[in-house]
Amino acid sequence: MKPNYRRCTSCRQIGHKEEFWRIIRVYPSRQVQLDEGMGRSAYLCRQARCLEAARKKNRLGRSLKVPIPEAIYQTLWQRLPTN
Numbered sequence: 001m002k003p004n005y006r007r008c009t010s011c012r013q014i015g016h017k018e019e020f021w022r023i024i025r026v027y028p029s030r031q032v033q034l035d036e037g038m039g040r041s042a043y044l045c046r047q048a049r050c051l052e053a054a055r056k057k058n059r060l061g062r063s064l065k066v067p068i069p070e071a072i073y074q075t076l077w078q079r080l081p082t083n
Contacts, residue, residue, distance in 0.1 A: 006043040009063045010050035020044060021076060025064040032064065032072055040064055044076070051076055 004017040020043035025032055027039035042063040044050055051073070054060050061068045 008045040008050055009042045009059045010044055010054040010057075013045060015045075017043075019046065021046060021079070023060055023064065023068075023072065025066050030066055032066060032068055034072065034075060046079070046081060048080055051080070 005014055006017050006020050007014050008020060022035055023032060023042045023044060024034070024037040025040045026037045042060050044054055044060065055068075055073050058068075060072075
């Protein structure tokens, strides 16, 4: 079976599904959550530059067509790998 590929909403890089964070607009409540749920999804690289660009240019909000709560960005900042 072919692996699942996704595209980063911020930098447009294509990679395996496991390389990205998944942000979901849940149907029908239109709430935004991370990792699990059914609805419209956006994917974001696990890098600080992609997270910063997505927040600054509202790329997640435009992709999901809802405002993104600050708590989502704070959670993603905490999940960043420390190198």
